[in-house]
Amino acid sequence: MLHIPSGIIQDMIAHARELAPHECCGILSGKQETVVECYRITNILATMSKQELSRFDGAKLSDLQRLSPEERADIAFQMDAREMAMAQRDIRTKGHDLLGFYHSHTFSPARPSQTDITIAMEFESYRTKLNLPEPLHLIVSLEQAAHPVIKAYRIQEAQPTEISIQPTG
Ligand SMILES: [Zn+2]
Numbered sequence: 001m002l003h004i005p006s007g008i009i010q011d012m013i014a015h016a017r018e019l020a021p022h023e024c025c026g027i028l029s030g031k032q033e034t035v036v037e038c039y040r041i042t043n044i045l046a047t048m049s050k051q052e053l054s055r056f057d058g059a060k061l062s063d064l065q066r067l068s069p070e071e072r073a074d075i076a077f078q079m080d081a082r083e084m085a086m087a088q089r090d091i092r093t094k095g096h097d098l099l100g101f102y103h104s105h106t107f108s109p110a111r112p113s114q115t116d117i118t119i120a121m122e123f124e125s126y127r128t129k130l131n132l133p134e135p136l137h138l139i140v141s142l143e144q145a146a147h148p149v150i151k152a153y154r155i156q157e158a159q160p161t162e163i164s165i166q167p168t169g
Contacts, residue, residue, distance in 0.1 A: 002099070002136060002152050003034040006167045011038050013148045016104035016140040019043070023077040025103040027087050028138065029096040029123045034168070036096055037086040042080040054116050077103045100136035100152065110141035110151040120155035131138075136163055 008028070015024040025043050030036040079101075091098055103116075112120070120137055127134070134154065141149045153160040 001033055001164050001166055002165045004028075005035065005167045005169050007169075008035055008038045009150060009165075009167055012102055012104075012138070012140050012150065015040055016106075016142055016148065019104065020142055021106045023104045023106060024140075025077040025079050025101070027079075027084065027091075027098060028100045028102060028136075029087075029094070030093040030099045031096060033099075035099055037091075037094075038102075039083075039090070041087065043077040044080045045076050045078040076113075097133050098135055099133075100138055100148075102138035102140060104140040104142060105143050108141065109143055110139040110149045112137060112139065112153055112155060115162065117155055117158050121158055123151045124155075138165075 003100060012024075012026070017025070023043055023045075024040070026041045027039040028035045028037070029039070029137075055138065105113075114137060116137065123135070134156075136152045137155055137160070138150060138152045141151075143149070152163045152165050154163055155161075
């Protein structure tokens with residue numbers, strides 16, 4: 001169970017709508033299972049080189065290379081590393097923990113894509129070395145524009161498991 005203030009849920013939906021059709025992304029911090037703060041992070045995928053794109057799985061990679069930068073950002077995301085580091089410093093300063101990452105799916109359901117799982121597994125490989133807490137992965141779906149859906153997942157050994165979200169205050 002993840003507790004999220006309704007205001008932060010509204011912020012994530014607003015962020016997704018502002019960037020649509022591109023995907024938005026960000027970080028959630030807090031204590032134990034309660035989210036306290038939301039950090040919007042720039043999606044830099046639109047400006048990535050082909051070499052940087054090589055981390056994506058084969059079928060999706062060839063799709064991505066055919067697309068314009070704007071089209072690429074519609075279907076995937078990559079967080080700006082400098083903004084992520086600044087957010088993580090702020091989280092440490094406040095004595096909070098990094099609880100999770102969020103991003104949006106403009107035209108698809110709130111389920112992790114194969115690329116999302118690949119990115120989560122890459123994070124896992126260095127997270128365990130750095131001894132950081134396990135993050136949740138939240139997806140804001142705008143598939144039904146009038147009825148946005150947010151779901152949270154643990155992703156372990158490439159298997160997503162849904163974690164229920166409890167809106168608070
Ligand atoms: Zn995704």
